[in-house]
Each structure stands twice: as C-alpha cells, then as structure tokens.
Amino acid sequence: MATGIYKHLVLPLLDRLDSETxxxxxxxGLHTVEQVPLGPEFLEILAWKGRRVVDPRLKVSLAGVxxxxxxxxxxxxxxxxxxxxxxxxxxxxxxEVGTVTPRPxxxxxxxxxxxxxxxxxxxxxxxxxxxxxxxxxxxxxxxSDNIPVGISIGKNKDDPEDRAPLAYAEVARKLYPYxxxxxxxVSSPNTPGLRSLQRKEALLSIAQSVLDVMDxxxxxxxxFIKIAPELSYQEVDEILDVVLQLGLAGVVATNTVALGxxxxxxxxxxRLQPGGLSGDDEVFRHMSTSKxxxxxxxxxxxxxxxxxxxxxxxxxxxEKILAGATAVQVVTAIRSEGLAVAAxxxxxxxxxxxxxxxxxxxxxxxxxxxxxxxxx
Ligand SMILES: Cc1cc2nc3c(=O)[nH]c(=O)nc-3n(C[C@H](O)[C@H](O)[C@H](O)COP(=O)(O)O)c2cc1C
Numbered sequence: 001m002a003t004g005i006y007k008h009l010v011l012p013l014l015d016r017l018d019s020e021t022x023x024x025x026x027x028x029g030l031h032t033v034e035q036v037p038l039g040p041e042f043l044e045i046l047a048w049k050g051r052r053v054v055d056p057r058l059k060v061s062l063a064g065v066x067x068x069x070x071x072x073x074x075x076x077x078x079x080x081x082x083x084x085x086x087x088x089x090x091x092x093x094x095x096e097v098g099t100v101t102p103r104p105x106x107x108x109x110x111x112x113x114x115x116x117x118x119x120x121x122x123x124x125x126x127x128x129x130x131x132x133x134x135x136x137x138x139x140x141x142x143x144s145d146n147i148p149v150g151i152s153i154g155k156n157k158d159d160p161e162d163r164a165p166l167a168y169a170e171v172a173r174k175l176y177p178y179x180x181x182x183x184x185x186v187s188s189p190n191t192p193g194l195r196s197l198q199r200k201e202a203l204l205s206i207a208q209s210v211l212d213v214m215d216x217x218x219x220x221x222x223x224f225i226k227i228a229p230e231l232s233y234q235e236v237d238e239i240l241d242v243v244l245q246l247g248l249a250g251v252v253a254t255n256t257v258a259l260g261x262x263x264x265x266x267x268x269x270x271r272l273q274p275g276g277l278s279g280d281d282e283v284f285r286h287m288s289t290s291k292x293x294x295x296x297x298x299x300x301x302x303x304x305x306x307x308x309x310x311x312x313x314x315x316x317x318x319e320k321i322l323a324g325a326t327a328v329q330v331v332t333a334i335r336s337e338g339l340a341v342a343a344x345x346x347x348x349x350x351x352x353x354x355x356x357x358x359x360x361x362x363x364x365x366x367x368x369x370x371x372x373x374x375x376x
Contacts, residue, residue, distance in 0.1 A: 006338040011118060019121060020113040023335065027078060030086035040089035046339060047090040053346040057353055057360050062327045063222035063249035063304045065148050065180045067093035070321065070349075070361055071342045074308050074329030075099055075152035075185065075226070079129045081138040081178075088147045091342030096329065097135065098152030099185045102170040104131035105156055108190065114273070116266040119312065119336035123256065124275030126190040127154050132174040139178035151179035152226070153210070157191055164197055165209035172213040181222040184210060187255035189276040195228055200238040207246050222249035224306060229254035229287040233294055240298055250304035251295050252329070254288040278309070279332030285310030286374070289323050293372035296324025301366060312337050314348025324366040 033039040044052055058069035073087050073095040081097040088095070107128025114122045129135070139149065153175075155167035168184060175182075184206055186197040197203060207223065214220040225239055225248065243251060256276025262283050264271040277284055288309025295305050307325030311317050312333035320328045333341050349361055358364055 011336065011338075018111060018113075019115050019123075019335075020110065020125075023077075023113070026335075026339075027083050030083035034083060034086035034089070040085055043086055043089040043339075047343040052089065052091055053343050053350070055346075055350055058346055058349060059360070060326055060362050060365075062306070063181060063224075065094075065222060067148060067327060069093045069342075069346050070317065070325075070327040071345060072096055072150065072306065072327055072329045073334070074331040075150075075183065076123070076125070077331050077334060081135050081142070081149070084139075084142050084147055084149060085145055088145070090339050091346055092330075093327075094148040094150055094180070096150035096152055096183060097139065098129065098183075099127050099154035099188065100129055100132050100135045100151065100171050100175065101127050101154050101156045102132055102159070102167050102174075103156050104134065105129060112275070114275075116263075116270060116277070119280030119332065120266065120277065121279050121332050121335075122263060122270065122273055122275040122277050124190045126157065127188065132171045136174050136178065139175070143178070148180040149178060150181050150183060151175050152183045152185045154185045154188065154191065154194070161193060161197065161202065164202065165205045168206045169209040169213050172210045173216075176213060176217050176221070179221060181224065181249065182210065183224045183226050183252050185226045185255070187226050187228040189228070189256060189258035190274075200242060203239065203242045204246070207242060207248060211246060222304075224248065224250050224252050224304075226252035227254055227291065229257045229284065229291060229309060230259060231291070236291060236294055237298070240295065240303075243303055244299075248303070250306070250326075252306040252308060253291040253295060253325075254309050257284045257287060280310055280312055280336065282310075285316065285319075286372075289319055289372045290374035292320055292325050293323040293369040294374070296366045296369040297373060311345075312341065314345050314352060317345050317349065318352060318364075319372070321361065321365055322368040323372040324369045326362070326365050 075096045084095045108126035112124045153171040159167040256278040260271040292307045304326045307320030308329035
C-alpha cells in the first residue's frame, strides 16, 4: 500500500525535480532525523512496521566484517558520511561512504545527474566531496554506534597519475580509524584518466601504498578494488592477479556503465551524454552480474565479492548472491523504490530462504554462478 502510494504518486513528482537536489534533501533530512531523540525509531516505522528486519539467516561475513544482512548502501549515496545511523535504521547493514578524495572538490558543473526513466540514472558528479579531513570529522560522531562503515577512496581530479598512490594513501591514512573495510575506486567514468588506473602496474602500486598505510597502523583492514562493468574478462583477470598477489579482500563489481549503446536505449539523445548509467537497466544489470559470476568462477570463494548494479529488490539481490556476491549494494533504487527498499528486500530474501529450504543466505553465495556467465 505505502509502496504503491510512493511509486504512483510521490515518484512521478520526484522524477520531475532535479535528481541531485532531491537526493541532497533526503540525505540532509535523514541526517536531521537521526539526531533527534527517537529519530532512528521513527525511521524504523517508516521502513517496516517499527522494526529492523533482523534474522540470523541473513547474517554474512564480508572478509571478516560481520554484517547483519547482505545489503549495503553503495558509494555515492552518502559521500560525506552524514546519514549512517539513519540508513542503518532503514535496514541496511552498512554504508560505503565516499568516494573521498584527499582535498575537498566541487565536482562537475550542474546539472550532472539525470533521470532517464524511473529507476535509471546517468550521473557525472565527478567526486564532489568535502575531502578526507571533513569526512573524518563526520565519521567521528558515529564511532560509538558500531555500524560497519566502508570507505571508498579516490584521488582529486588534478592529482596526476604518477601521484595517485600518494593520493589514495593519504585518504586511507586519514580515514583508517573509521572504516571497517576500504575500497579503491579506480572505475568512476567521471574523473578523466581514472579508469586507466585499473591497469595492473598502476593498481599494484596504489593498493600497495594503501596496505603500507594500514601496516603503519599495525593491522590491515579488508581492502577491495571497485571495477568498471565494461572490462573484458582478460582485464578482470589482471585485477584478480593484483588482488591475489597482494592478498586483498576482494572486488566490488561494478561501477556505472559509460557505454553510449546502453544510454541510447533511453533515446538517441542520451548516447553522447557524458557520465555513467546506473539502476534498473537490464543490460547494465547483467553486465555487472556477469562480472560477479566471472570473478566467482575464477576464485571460488577465496576472495569476497560485493555485487552492485541494478539491485532493487530480493530478486535482483539474489541474482548477484547466486552469481557469487557475499554482499550487495544499492544506490539508484533508494530513490526509485523508496526508503523501505532494504527492509522489503530483506523480507523477500527470508521468504525465498523459507520456500527453498535454505538455512542461511551465505549458503547460496555463488550457487548458480554458471547461469550468469556472459558466454559471448
Ligand atoms: C549519483 C551517484 C553517485 C555515485 N558516486 C559514486 C562514487 O562516488 N564512488 C563510487 O565508487 N561509485 C559511485 N556511484 C556508483 C554506485 O556506487 C554503483 O556502483 C552504481 O550506481 C551501480 O549501482 P546501482 O545500480 O544500485 O545504482 C555513484 C552512483 C550514482 C547513481
């Protein structure tokens, strides 16, 4: 009922607004609500009849980080880390904050986020964020909440490629105390040259520099590499070489897609629009799921995979999990499905477990990866 009202009455109005403005208002609204007494409890009512969906069958261990359920808010939704308690109250197990760059950065000129159809978005934000010091100050206020926080690390637009390892290391050094796990983002299409850092040599030195920072703190935390959906399987193999060689935790698959052919599915005018497409697009969703399946086929559980791209409900979350993802992330669907998306997805996962007589969601990670391999 509430979902119907949201989708048929509220969403058509939101879709007319500037997408980024809506997002900013919701994020700041959640920030305000989470700070007032009983605010998080109010959000739990909003999400699902006054309770978080908590069930031992949904628990997963992501590279040793214990998550109450497999759903994480993906990078880009709360870039500066101001609504973590609220997103947790809404049913997510974790929030990946960022992408954070060493220094503050305004990002590209507005408008830079476009709704192509309900649930499908192009963004070219360009790592707008307040910088590592400000994000550290924000995250300080969540330290006693014990909510697992992921931190996505990037570089400033004007950091040249040969300075990239230093830039990633600087963010890691400033944010190390606040993250349960870290992600090296080398796959955003909106920072010129960033995707070339997915090459083996460049990636090895970036990852090594972040590991050196962790070593200087005395303990390594799980470190993931986030990849683009356009990579060939051969290019994915190179990334896996880096992950295995350095003993990293795993891969986040995938970032947004920048292919004109995918954008043009919404009208020829979008083909050349700069930016990455995300959300409820079948072609994009399958591109990212096939990367999850491929990585699983090559590693069979020896590393962890976070699946992201078009997750909006239990069906699409399960697709990623069956393909090999230990946890999944949601970004675009938080707008199109509404703030109850995590609660509904978790309930749907529980229903599926019941129906199929499966004891725990972690038992089916990768159980059907072959079905999702792109054989073309
Ligand atoms: C508005 C917006 C901003 C994003 N910003 C980032 C970012 O800063 N860092 C990053 O790694 N991914 C970023 N992404 C990509 C998402 O984390 C995710 O990989 C992608 O959107 C696919 O997931 P979805 O279909 O659930 O949106 C962003 C996506 C959107 C829509």
